[in-house]
Amino acid sequence: KLIICLFDHQKYSSLEAIVVEMQDSKSGVKGSEQKLNVTTIPHVIAGKDIIAWTANKMKTTPEEAQAFGTMLVAYGYIYPLQNHKKLVMCNDASLYRFQTPYFWPTQKWVAEDTDYAIYLAKRNIRKKGMLEPYEQAHYNHLHEWLNHKWDFIVMQATEQYKAGKERKKPDRVVFDCQERAYWIVNRPPRRTHSAMDGGPDCLFDPTADENMFYQQAIMRSKVKSSVSLGALVKYITTYKNHDPFLAPCLPSNPWQTDNDAYWTLNMRRVDVPTKMRVERWSFSLFELLSDLRGRDDFKSFLKKEFSGENLAFWEAAEELKWGTSSSMSAKAETIFKTFLAPGAPRWINIDGRTMGLTVKGLDHPHRYVLEAAQTHVFLLMKKDTFFRYLKSPVYKEIQKKALNPEPHNFSPAQLEQNARNLSPGIHPIILWQQEEEENAKAAAASAPVDVKAMMSKIDRKK
Numbered sequence: 055k056l057i058i059c060l061f062d063h064q065k066y067s068s069l070e071a072i073v074v075e076m077q078d079s080k081s082g083v084k085g086s087e088q089k090l091n092v093t094t095i096p097h098v099i100a101g102k103d104i105i106a107w108t109a110n111k112m113k114t115t116p117e118e119a120q121a122f123g124t125m126l127v128a129y130g131y132i133y134p135l136q137n138h139k140k141l142v143m144c145n146d147a148s149l150y151r152f153q154t155p156y157f158w159p160t161q162k163w164v165a166e167d168t169d170y171a172i173y174l175a176k177r178n179i180r181k182k183g184m185l186e187p188y189e190q191a192h193y194n195h196l197h198e199w200l201n202h203k204w205d206f207i208v209m210q211a212t213e214q215y216k217a218g219k220e221r222k223k224p225d226r227v228v229f230d231c232q233e234r235a236y237w238i239v240n241r242p243p244r245r246t247h248s249a250m251d252g253g254p255d256c257l258f259d260p261t262a263d264e265n266m267f268y269q270q271a272i273m274r275s276k277v278k279s280s281v282s283l284g285a286l287v288k289y290i291t292t293y294k295n296h297d298p299f300l301a302p303c304l305p306s307n308p309w310q311t312d313n314d315a316y317w318t319l320n321m322r323r324v325d326v327p328t329k330m331r332v333e334r335w336s337f338s339l340f341e342l343l344s345d346l347r348g349r350d351d352f353k354s355f356l357k358k359e360f361s362g363e364n365l366a367f368w369e370a371a372e373e374l375k376w377g378t379s380s381s382m383s384a385k386a387e388t389i390f391k392t393f394l395a396p397g398a399p400r401w402i403n404i405d406g407r408t409m410g411l412t413v414k415g416l417d418h419p420h421r422y423v424l425e426a427a428q429t430h431v432f433l434l435m436k437k438d439t440f441f442r443y444l445k446s447p448v449y450k451e452i453q454k455k456a457l458n459p460e461p462h463n464f465s466p467a468q469l470e471q472n473a474r475n476l477s478p479g480i481h482p483i484i485l486w487q488q489e490e491e492e493n494a495k496a497a498a499a500s501a502p503v504d505v506k507a508m509m510s511k512i513d514r515k516k
Contacts, residue, residue, distance in 0.1 A: 133235030
């Protein structure tokens with residue numbers, strides 16, 4: 055149905071309608087009898103005739119008609135008589151036949167392993183053990199997998215083989231081709247892509263109202279290609295100087311020069327950040343909150359405006375989302391008392407519906423119980439507070455203080471020498487751990503001393 059929409063050919067409601075019209079004796083593709091291995095096969099059509107009919111009927115180019123024909127072959131509505139492995143439509147004299155509706159994918163016949171094992175066993179009898187390599191691999195696997203009922207499989211295959219021998223030779227050849235085409239589509243050779251991985255169900259549902267697809271397409275928001283491309287160009291232009299593949303990292307690449315100045319200047323909570331780092335904060339609120347140093351600067355701005363409850367709630371929701379399961383109930387209760395309960399000390403202003411759903415969900419808290427409220431608060435900060443921060447003296451002051459490191463100049467000989475004498479250096483995770491330890495020591499030093507606890511520790515050591 056996707057192809058039908060692309061061709062703007064709304065007369066047909068499904069792929070089956072097109073295939074049925076192709077088989078019409080008056081207006082369809084003309085077939086003829088052809089000899090195949092000394093056997094005359096009826097109703098055979100050439101690939102070029104199918105493509106010509108499709109191009110004429112849909113008023114499209116031969117290339118698009120060939121792509122549409124390949125889709126019909128890949129889904130099993132048409133099958134090749136000469137080269138079963140290549141499920142493509144060739145624009146030449148290659149021979150094809152229409153698949154019987156019994157094998158159409160929309161018949162909801164699930165391709166079971168047992169059915170495939172019976173087919174391979176029957177084919178193994180007819181070919182006297184000379185299967186294709188991929189069929190032999192499938193046969194061996196199924197023999198091992200279905201060993202508990204292999205006698206039943208062989209019995210069924212033998213009976214089907216005997217019943218097939220009673221048919222006329224042309225009918226037998228046609229049925230064998232139909233059955234083989236079905237299994238090529240549903241059990242392709244290994245490391246081969248199959249159209250059934252997505253299946254035609256993702257394109258249409260034959261039991262649904264035929265107008266449902268068009269109604270959904272009309273309701274779906276659309277963007278002009280010029281607008282979409284403009285947004286893409288704007289994004290690339292914005293992030294171009296921050297892409298490590300397009301721009302060098304200043305002052306130098308620590309992996310090449312063995313100089314860790316880059317790590318030191320870009321620590322998580324460095325006192326004075328670099329200009330590129332501060333510039334990235336202005337790209338979006340997400341970039342600002344993702345950088346802990348930028349988030350700290352944003353907090354200082356909110357404190358001056360006495361409006362830090364939204365950011366505090368957003369951080370609390372992040373802690374609940376990424377925290378441990380054992381602490382979830384306690385954190386949820388603290389968040390409710392701090393931000394959501396009537397008369398809470400840091401009550402947040404969200405709409406009544408979101409507040410009701412969030413409070414009700416906190417009765418049985420889980421990681422994403424605050425998702426709706428957190429998104430609402432994030433959008434409030436994005437539309438109002440974020441833009442006021444970018445215009446505030448706080449952001450302008452940090453822009454002035456920001457460092458602009460000069461690039462380190464290394465000659466090719468020095469770089470080669472550095473590569474030979476490369477040392478592990480200081481990993482950023484180690485720097486972060488050191489920073490966290492220093493912060494913990496500073497917090498412990500500034501906290502009031504519990505004399506009783508200290509005396510009990512001394513007594514235990516004694």
